[in-house]
Amino acid sequence: MDDYYRFAGVILRISHDSGGIFSGIEQELKYYRIEGAIDPDCTASFEKRADVALPQGAVRTDVMGGQAVYLHGGRVYLAGKDNGFVIGMDFEKRGMAVEYSDEGKDLQNASRWLLKWLIIKTAERKGVTFLHASAAHYKGRNIIFCGDSHCGKSSSLIRMVRQGARAISDDSVIFDGKHIIPFTLNTSIDNDLEKRFGIASGAFDIGGYMDHSERYRNADILVFLRIWNSTSSEARPMERNKALLAMMKGYQKELGFTPYAARDRNDPELLKQIFAGYSALLENAKCFEFYAGNDEEEVRNALISFLDGA
Amino acid sequence: MSPSINPKESLLLDKEAAPELGDVVLFENRFGKKIAHRLLHRFGGYCFTKGDNCPRFDFPFPEDKLLGVVVGKTRSAEKKLLAGILLAVFLPQFIIHSRLFGLKNKKFFLLLSMASRHYPHIEVKKDG
Numbered sequence: 503m504d505d506y507y508r509f510a511g512v513i514l515r516i517s518h519d520s521g522g523i524f525s526g527i528e529q530e531l532k533y534y535r536i537e538g539a540i541d542p543d544c545t546a547s548f549e550k551r552a553d554v555a556l557p558q559g560a561v562r563t564d565v566m567g568g569q570a571v572y573l574h575g576g577r578v579y580l581a582g583k584d585n586g587f588v589i590g591m592d593f594e595k596r597g598m599a600v601e602y603s604d605e606g607k608d609l610q611n612a613s614r615w616l617l618k619w620l621i622i623k624t625a626e627r628k629g630v631t632f633l634h635a636s637a638a639h640y641k642g643r644n645i646i647f648c649g650d651s652h653c654g655k656s657s658s659l660i661r662m663v664r665q666g667a668r669a670i671s672d673d674s675v676i677f678d679g680k681h682i683i684p685f686t687l688n689t690s691i692d693n694d695l696e697k698r699f700g701i702a703s704g705a706f707d708i709g710g711y712m713d714h715s716e717r718y719r720n721a722d723i724l725v726f727l728r729i730w731n732s733t734s735s736e737a738r739p740m741e742r743n744k745a746l747l748a749m750m751k752g753y754q755k756e757l758g759f760t761p762y763a764a765r766d767r768n769d770p771e772l773l774k775q776i777f778a779g780y781s782a783l784l785e786n787a788k789c790f791e792f793y794a795g796n797d798e799e800e801v802r803n804a805l806i807s808f809l810d811g812a
Numbered sequence: 813m814s815p816s817i818n819p820k821e822s823l824l825l826d827k828e829a830a831p832e833l834g835d836v837v838l839f840e841n842r843f844g845k846k847i848a849h850r851l852l853h854r855f856g857g858y859c860f861t862k863g864d865n866c867p868r869f870d871f872p873f874p875e876d877k878l879l880g881v882v883v884g885k886t887r888s889a890e891k892k893l894l895a896g897i898l899l900a901v902f903l904p905q906f907i908i909h910s911r912l913f914g915l916k917n918k919k920f921f922l923l924l925s926m927a928s929r930h931y932p933h934i935e936v937k938k939d940g
Contacts, residue, residue: 742855742856743855743872744872746855746860746872747869747871750860750869751868751869754868754869767867768864770834774833774834774852774853777852777853778853781855
């Protein structure tokens, strides 16, 4: 069966069997589902079959997220360690095909991650900018949390939500040149909720704290999160040109983990577009670095009091 | 900027031209080193550049550190020296052979002028 979804102006058609691996992914996509068949901008398919195999002659070129990457006939293939699944990416047709025999966590993670990048890359062709960050609407201001992976973007978002903020996006800020568009896919929020925040895993849906039809103007505050080994936390002002450089580095770094890296890393037109998008996003933003210490309660209090005063 | 510009190649520079995005520009970085990289963006009085084959962006620099737009390449001092040595060695033989085989003087002077072309140039070292 075919389902249709709309993300930041991108129409995605997903063809899938009933049940199977897609039922887990579907939970995350529920906020974006639309009715009716519309000419899609990109497509994905999920098919369970017994004879999953890489194409004959596919050449291994890389390893990403523990999966081997192969190249064959202009397509990129991501193969599971035990050959339990193969995900083929067709860049030209903007499609991905997931074929699997075993439903494992690796397959679920790889599918969600590649689906996210399929949407991002299709959206980029429409002039939309992606930023590896989380965002919240707090006391009338739009706050973006940037930084490397595992530096506390999603944690800061949860801290803000628990303080009464609305979530705008988790892990991927999507900006159309004028507005930030609510977006969440491939969130890592579930991973250590119980340990860090006392919330039962699976009981927290960040999408439920988002206003999906809302459009937010540019960022008011941009916070670059850093982790440091200290009992206290500290916020420091950051020059906007350094913030822009850090954002660009973050984009290149994230792109480097995807099969699109070889094609897009040095594409001057794309880099110009991303630079322009980030500059527009930064236009009226105050930029800060926030050094988060070891104690969760202290970090939360320091972050809230810094944002209240910023 | 390899392969379009290799380390120690000499470049022709237009100091008056207004750099546009996508131009290869010469600038002085924060360590005082001169670098020729592609101009990708300008923001808040700063320029953002990157070498075509560099994985990383350069640190943003103020616009007053922009020295000019690279408009071409010229021969380096080493190449000119080599051309001079070759000319000194082979010129007498060339004259003798031109007499023997009847090469016209016009062609001779044409070749001589091509070999001695001179441009003002600036040395650029590759960074990163």
